[in-house]
Amino acid sequence: MEGIKLEDLLTKIQEYNLDNLEEIKKAYHYAEKLHDGQFRQSGEPYIIHPLNVAYILADMHADMDTICAGLLHDTIEDTGVTKEDIAHEFNPTVANLVDGVTKLAKMNFSSKEDQALANTRKIITGITEDVRIIIIKLADRLHNMRTLQYKSSFKQKENSLETMEIFAPLAYYIGAYRIKSELEDLSFQYLKPDLYRKIAGQKKKVEEDYLPTLKEIQTQLKTFLGYENIASDIKVRTKNIYGIYKRLNQGQRLSDIHDLFALKVMVDELVDCYKALGLIHQLYHPVNGKFKDYICNPKTNMYQSLHTTVFAPCDHLVQVQIRTFDMDKIASFGLTAYWDSKPDCARDIMQKELKDKYQFYNSLMEMNAMFGNNQEFVSQVKRELFSETVYVYTTKGDIIELPKGSTPIDFAYRIHTDIGNTMAGAFVNDELVPLNYVLKNKDRVRIITDELSFGPRDEWLEYAKTASARKRIREFCHR
Numbered sequence: 001m002e003g004i005k006l007e008d009l010l011t012k013i014q015e016y017n018l019d020n021l022e023e024i025k026k027a028y029h030y031a032e033k034l035h036d037g038q039f040r041q042s043g044e045p046y047i048i049h050p051l052n053v054a055y056i057l058a059d060m061h062a063d064m065d066t067i068c069a070g071l072l073h074d075t076i077e078d079t080g081v082t083k084e085d086i087a088h089e090f091n092p093t094v095a096n097l098v099d100g101v102t103k104l105a106k107m108n109f110s111s112k113e114d115q116a117l118a119n120t121r122k123i124i125t126g127i128t129e130d131v132r133i134i135i136i137k138l139a140d141r142l143h144n145m146r147t148l149q150y151k152s153s154f155k156q157k158e159n160s161l162e163t164m165e166i167f168a169p170l171a172y173y174i175g176a177y178r179i180k181s182e183l184e185d186l187s188f189q190y191l192k193p194d195l196y197r198k199i200a201g202q203k204k205k206v207e208e209d210y211l212p213t214l215k216e217i218q219t220q221l222k223t224f225l226g227y228e229n230i231a232s233d234i235k236v237r238t239k240n241i242y243g244i245y246k247r248l249n250q251g252q253r254l255s256d257i258h259d260l261f262a263l264k265v266m267v268d269e270l271v272d273c274y275k276a277l278g279l280i281h282q283l284y285h286p287v288n289g290k291f292k293d294y295i296c297n298p299k300t301n302m303y304q305s306l307h308t309t310v311f312a313p314c315d316h317l318v319q320v321q322i323r324t325f326d327m328d329k330i331a332s333f334g335l336t337a338y339w340d341s342k343p344d345c346a347r348d349i350m351q352k353e354l355k356d357k358y359q360f361y362n363s364l365m366e367m368n369a370m371f372g373n374n375q376e377f378v379s380q381v382k383r384e385l386f387s388e389t390v391y392v393y394t395t396k397g398d399i400i401e402l403p404k405g406s407t408p409i410d411f412a413y414r415i416h417t418d419i420g421n422t423m424a425g426a427f428v429n430d431e432l433v434p435l436n437y438v439l440k441n442k443d444r445v446r447i448i449t450d451e452l453s454f455g456p457r458d459e460w461l462e463y464a465k466t467a468s469a470r471k472r473i474r475e476f477c478h479r
């Protein structure tokens with residue numbers, strides 16, 4: 001939202017929080033004074049940028065410290081002010097957040113210098129201490145991407161690439177799908193403008209074709225759910241342009257993408273999700289093998305929903321996603337949903353959930369403990385967390401996230417060191433595979449162990465992709 005003013009921010013905040021407005025005004029005027037005389041490439045006064053960042057945060061119902069930090073986020077970097085000044089003027093939490101965001105801006109994955117690498121490591125491990133630093137940085141990047149048209153074409157490409165490599169994955173890891181989708185599409189638009197336009201045009205055509213069908217199902221579902229006394233809200237959700245591009249890249253045709261448009265059915269209670277599912281399957285014939293229960297098996301970023309694809313009128317296949325309103329909040333906003341649902345203790349819950357449930361946090365901590373060398377740590381984080389991933393299943397149905405190119409050896413060590421060390425073979429989808437088999441999405445993996453096996457051999461190092469597997473193989477082979 002361009003052209004917003006302090007009043008708009010205050011109005012937005014008042015939608016969910018009635019006190020502390022004085023502190024927000026103070027932060028705004030403090031930042032405005034410090035940035036006085038600085039301008040954005042668009043020609044506007046610089047304060048427009050932090051104001052928009054704060055607005056994006058207020059839209060997520062962020063707490064007051066976070067919004068203050070959003071307003072102040074560029075002051076350490078661009079003006080003479082220090083962390084101590086901000087702590088003194090506001091409070092130590094705000095100062096810590098601003099300082100964290102400033103450091104995150106200096107993160108450099110490609111530098112070879114030791115000092116820069118050590119710095120990058122500190123930043124990566126530091127962001128996990130307060131996840132709000134990541135969220136402010138994402139809001140900052142989002143506004144910068146939305147206003148990228150004022151930058152040189154070199155800067156546009158450079159920022160887009162960095163957004164695609166680092167910030168869209170970060171948004172994904174904390175489950176902030178809305179931000180992730182927008183960041184991806186904005187970057188894609190600058191990286192491949194022709195392709196972006198072409199896909200957007202095709203999507204629009206299919207949309208016109210599908211919309212009447214979607215509306216029809218929507219009305220019918222709403223009515224039938226009403227008969228069962230299940231209150232619901234049903235929305236059309238469309239795949240983002242970059243998401244479509246990835247599918248086309250895997251060789252699918254646009255018409256094969258069955259979740260291009262989906263109907264999102266939201267209900268109050270968990271039991272109603274399954275009732276709604278039964279109802280939908282009675283009304284429309286389900287496509288066999290397309291049903292997924294992400295409620296019982298949440299994704300690694302805690303996304304929960306039921307997915308089914310049904311034969312809809314006019315020969316259309318339509319995906320229906322069913323979830324509770326609470327699950328939908330997590331699906332759209334990830335960890336940041338707690339600002340809205342648990343405003344009094346959101347920060348603590350966010351940190352606890354991050355540690356307990358989000359796989360990326362644990363991978364990061366594991367790598368941090370494993371690598372003494374900064375270069376090894378940084379390049380492994382880049383390879384494992386910021387390159388493409390595959391999702392495979394255990395025999396129990398748990399979902400395991402691994403970097404692209406991983407093999408059954410990586411899988412075995414991810415489950416447990418002993419499983420890796422006694423591994424004798426692997427079945428993927430009930431077929432015996434060689435140990436250098438490259439895992440694909442949705443593979444169901446079963447590891448055969450044998451107490452009397454020879455254990456890992458040196459050649460396994462060539463097959464293993466993850467740091468943890470490689471380290472354990474080395475330990476075993478050289479003891």
Ligand code: MN
Nearest residue numbers: 049073074140
């Ligand atoms: Mn900024």
